[in-house]
Amino acid sequence: MSKASVNKLFVNNDKSNDEHSMMNIGQHCSQCQELDFLPFVCEYCGATFCSKHRTIESHHCAKAPKEKTFVSQRYTGPTAASLFPNRDANRQQIEAKLQQPSKPTNILGSNAGKGNVFATFTKFMNLQKIKNNSKKKFFKKAVSFNSTNKVLEAAAIRKEAKGDAKINVSDRIHVWCVYINPREKAKDQSSEDEVFSNLNVEKERRACWVSKQWSVGRALDSIADTIHIVNHNNSTNDADEKLHLFKVNETETPVLLKSHLRCKDTLQQGDTLYLVRGHL
Structure with a gap:
């Protein structure tokens, strides 16, 4: 057997298989049927989408929740006002209370x-x-x-x-x-x-x-x-x-x-x- 005949035994001349394997790398978008080599899978409906239709709004996902609920966390720690009180304002409030006794009948107060x-x-x-x-x-x-x-x-x-x-x-x-x-x-x-x-x-x-x-x-x-x-x-x-x-x-x-x-x-x-x- 000649050397050329031996080489032909190890050469794959089936080009259709190569092309088919390359096509299997990506997947078609469920929305626009476009082939995408980096497809996205929706976490709610499980369908595959391209980059344009990967969001639940873009492909109108039927299984997505109606509203996203957020739990608000109210801060209960110390405030800046409690850490740095306004002494002048506190003194003015005390003086105002002292100058306004309840039911006064004269400048000194009756009570x-x-x-x-x-x-x-x-x-x-x-x-x-x-x-x-x-x-x-x-x-x-x-x-x-x-x-x-x-x-x-x-x-x-x-x-x-x-x-x-x-x-x-x-x-x-x-x-x-x-x-x-x-x-x-x-x-x-x-x-x-x-x-x-x-x-x-x-x-x-x-x-x-x-x-x-x-x-x-x-x-x-x-x-x-x-x-x-x-x-x-x-x-x-x-x-x-x-x-x-x-x-x-x-x-x-x-x-x-x-x-x-x-x-x-x-x-x-x-x-x-x-x-x-x-x-x-």
């Missing part, structure tokens, strides 16, 4: 002294400022520890102060305490306005010490016991009989000291605290 401690303390401050004829003069005395006489003030408060002897000297915070009782009346049946106006802060205040490790609630109990003020905070549910502690900040705004706060974070040496009875 002060009838239980609402904010209204009571506001009325007291207003009457004291009128009596002293100067807002700055009154508050300068009220926080006199920050004045030029702070050295003498510190010596005086330490000399007069009383409190729990078990508290270490290094843990003591010395404060002035003034009791404001809206129900107190003078012997001659003077009005509440006269009682508040005639109250002399410097004469009526008492020096006490509390522990910086205490809560404000415990400090209030200790102060009431030290200056002999009736305290029903731990034995009554009557909100009108509750005692509360106030102080005046640098902006001359009343600040209610919450009972759960720590004294070391709330009080400073020489602060003047006001005990006021009534509901919030």
Whole structure:
């Protein structure tokens, strides 16, 4: 057998099979019947489509869902406003509330002294400022520890102060305490306005010490016991009989000291605290 005859045994002359195998690579689109070598299969109807008709909208898929539902996830974490509060706006809101007591009959308000401690303390401050004829003069005395006489003030408060002897000297915070009782009346049946106006802060205040490790609630109990003020905070549910502690900040705004706060974070040496009875 010649060499040419041997070569013909290993040569495939069937060109039709080659062409047929190339045609089997792609598939016809179910929509336009066009041959596509990279066909797409619809996940809903299972039909094969070209790139033009691969979406459910383009081939009008009958088995596709009518609407796509999305579950909205509402954010419940902290907001920027809670992380960075506007202190000026908060102070303005407090001042606005203090200046607008319910059912006022005069510039001081008629409900002060009838239980609402904010209204009571506001009325007291207003009457004291009128009596002293100067807002700055009154508050300068009220926080006199920050004045030029702070050295003498510190010596005086330490000399007069009383409190729990078990508290270490290094843990003591010395404060002035003034009791404001809206129900107190003078012997001659003077009005509440006269009682508040005639109250002399410097004469009526008492020096006490509390522990910086205490809560404000415990400090209030200790102060009431030290200056002999009736305290029903731990034995009554009557909100009108509750005692509360106030102080005046640098902006001359009343600040209610919450009972759960720590004294070391709330009080400073020489602060003047006001005990006021009534509901919030």
